[in-house]
Amino acid sequence: xxxxxxxxxxxxxxxxxxxxxxxxxxxxxxxxxxxxxxxxxxxxxxxxxxxxxxxxxxxxxxxxxxxxxxxxxxxxxxxxxxxxxxxxxxxxxxxxxxxxxxxxxxxxxxxxxxxxxxxxxxxxxxxxxxxxxxxxxxxxxxxxxxxxxxxxxxxxxxxxxxxxxxxxxxxxxxxxxxxxxxxxxxxxxxxxxxxxxxxxxxxxxxxxxxxxxxxxxxxxxxxxxxxxxxxxxxxxxxxxxx
Numbered sequence: 646x647x648x649x650x651x652x653x654x655x656x657x658x659x660x661x662x663x664x665x666x667x668x669x670x671x672x673x674x675x676x677x678x679x680x681x682x683x684x685x686x687x688x689x690x691x692x693x694x695x696x697x698x699x700x701x702x703x704x705x706x707x708x709x710x711x712x713x714x715x716x717x718x719x720x721x722x723x724x725x726x727x728x729x730x731x732x733x734x735x736x737x738x739x740x741x742x743x744x745x746x747x748x749x750x751x752x753x754x755x756x757x758x759x760x761x762x763x764x765x766x767x768x769x770x771x772x773x774x775x776x777x778x779x780x781x782x783x784x785x786x787x788x789x790x791x792x793x794x795x796x797x798x799x800x801x802x803x804x805x806x807x808x809x810x811x812x813x814x815x816x817x818x819x820x821x822x823x824x825x826x827x828x829x830x831x832x833x834x835x836x837x838x839x840x841x842x843x844x845x846x847x848x849x850x851x852x853x854x855x856x857x858x859x860x861x862x863x864x865x866x867x868x869x870x871x872x873x874x875x876x877x878x879x880x881x882x883x884x885x886x887x
Contacts, residue, residue: 677707698764819857
């Protein structure tokens with residue numbers, strides 16, 4: 646079941662069903678109010694933003710309401726984008742585009758703020774061992790992060806929200822070629838989520854550099870890796886810690 650979360654056809658079907666039922670979609674990682682203070686630290690007047698893998702989350706609408714404008718939201722599901730564009734048709738400075746996060750169709754330095762909530766987790770869902778990551782996953786994540794770095798303004802920031810703690814996910818972000826610093830906060834009550842902020846033009850610490858280097862010592866062939874039992878339920882993100 647989990648591998649389907651990487652397939653466009655799965656999400657098209659899911660968003661089509663949500664549209665027919667007129668549901669608001671599921672909010673992974675809690676409501677916006679739970680981490681709005683972390684976004685607010687970086688928000689400035691005139692901050693333009695990009696939401697990666699927007700889905701049917703309320704994140705884009707909440708960011709726009711908080712003053713991130715203009716705001717572009719992308720998803721690789723045409724069904725999702727059509728639904729969200731219709732929902733917000735009368736809101737100025739909000740646009741919706743069908744696009745793959747690995748191949749962003751924007752000029753260099755376009756955005757002051759880029760944010761993703763669970764998009765990378767979905768891309769990494771096939772991984773079985775958080776300590777040893779496959780080369781395929783490393784490549785996919787690197788494609789996304791390279792594109793994010795490219796479209797960020799020189800003093801822009803990238804925010805990434807996930808279940809994954811720094812000793813797993815931080816390795817991916819802490820690559821010198823992206824040209825940013827890495828910091829991590831957590832939020833939540835019963836369950837804690839991780840909120841990473843990457844500042845373009847910042848410097849990586851020695852710990853970050855060591856983590857980044859460890860990523861390329863850890864990847865393995867998935868066919869040689871023992872698999873863990875997976876939950877076939879909706880809360881698939883609870884089972885990955887990459």
